[in-house]
Amino acid sequence: MANKVIGYNIALKLGTKKIAGTTADNFTTEGRRKESIMKSDQGNKQYENDGVNMTFSVQAFLMKTEVADTGLMGIGDLRKAAAENQTAAFVYGGEASGDDIVTGTAMFLRVSETSDSENFATVTIDLELIGDPVFTTVAP
Amino acid sequence: MILEAIGTILNPIVDNYPLVGDIEAAPPFAVFEVQQRPIMTKAGINGYSNTVFITAVDIKIPALMALSQSIKTAIEAAAGYTINGTTILAARFREENQRFDEQYQVNINQLEFMIYTNNI
Numbered sequence: 307m308a309n310k311v312i313g314y315n316i317a318l319k320l321g322t323k324k325i326a327g328t329t330a331d332n333f334t335t336e337g338r339r340k341e342s343i344m345k346s347d348q349g350n351k352q353y354e355n356d357g358v359n360m361t362f363s364v365q366a367f368l369m370k371t372e373v374a375d376t377g378l379m380g381i382g383d384l385r386k387a388a389a390e391n392q393t394a395a396f397v398y399g400g401e402a403s404g405d406d407i408v409t410g411t412a413m414f415l416r417v418s419e420t421s422d423s424e425n426f427a428t429v430t431i432d433l434e435l436i437g438d439p440v441f442t443t444v445a446p
Numbered sequence: 447m448i449l450e451a452i453g454t455i456l457n458p459i460v461d462n463y464p465l466v467g468d469i470e471a472a473p474p475f476a477v478f479e480v481q482q483r484p485i486m487t488k489a490g491i492n493g494y495s496n497t498v499f500i501t502a503v504d505i506k507i508p509a510l511m512a513l514s515q516s517i518k519t520a521i522e523a524a525a526g527y528t529i530n531g532t533t534i535l536a537a538r539f540r541e542e543n544q545r546f547d548e549q550y551q552v553n554i555n556q557l558e559f560m561i562y563t564n565n566i
Contacts, residue, residue, distance in 0.1 A: 424560065438477070
C-alpha cells in the first residue's frame with residue numbers, strides 16, 4: 307500500500323552537510339520541452355523532452371554554527387556559497403533504506419535573509435540542478 | 447518550566463498566581479498564563495515561543511500602572527538568564543489593555559509578552 311510521507315523525513319544534503327535550522331524544503335522538477343512544428347504535422351505542435359530543470363528553495367532559521375557543527379551549514383557558509391556560486395553533490399529525499407532519492411550536483415544561486423525587530427531571523431536558500439539527476443533509492 | 451520562571455520573576459514584585467482556576471486574592475496581585483509553541487525545524491524542536499499574559503490587578507490606577515511598569519522591567523531583564531531551569535533567550539513586551547471591574551471595584555491591566563526560551 308502506498309504511504310504518505312511526513313515532511314521532516316525528507317531531507318536535502320549538500321556534500322556532507324545539511325542546512326542548519328531548516329524548516330521547509332521546496333523542490334521542483336520540471337521536464338524541459340522542445341517545441342517544433344513542420345508542415346507534415348498539419349498544424350499540430352510536437353513536443354520532445356530535452357532534459358530536466360530542478361530547483362531547490364530551502365527555508366531555514368538564520369543559524370550561527372560552531373566548529374563542532376561539522377555536518378551543518380550556517381549562515382556564514384551559506385553567504386559564501388551563494389556569493390561564489392559554489393556547487394555541491396546533493397542527495398534529496400528520504401533517509402530510510404529503500405526511500406526514493408534524487409542525487410546530482412546543485413549550484414547555490416542566492417541566499418535571502420529576513421530579520422525583523424521581534425522574531426528569529428530567517429533565510430531562504432535557492433539552488434538549481436547542474437547536469438543530470440539520478441533517480442535512485444537509499445541503499446539497504 | 448516557563449510557568450515557574452514567570453512566578454519566580456514576579457515574586458519580588460507582587461503576589462502572583464498561575465491561571466489554573468478560581469483565585470481568591472487581595473489586590474495588588476498578578477495572574478499569569480502562557481501559550482507555548484515549539485519552534486520546529488526538520489532536525490527537531492529548536493526552542494519555544496511563549497506568548498505570556500500577565501494580568502495585574504490593583505485598586506488605584508496609578509498604583510496599577512507602577513506595578514505594570516515593574517513587571518515589564520523585570521520580564522525584559524530576564525533575557526539571557528536561566529530561571530528554574532528555563533533558559534530565556536529573549537523577552538519582549540508587546541501590548542497592554544486596561545479595564546475596570548465594577549463588580550470587584552479593581553483596575554486591571556493585561557500585559558502581553560513574547561518570550562523565547564531554549565526549553566519548556
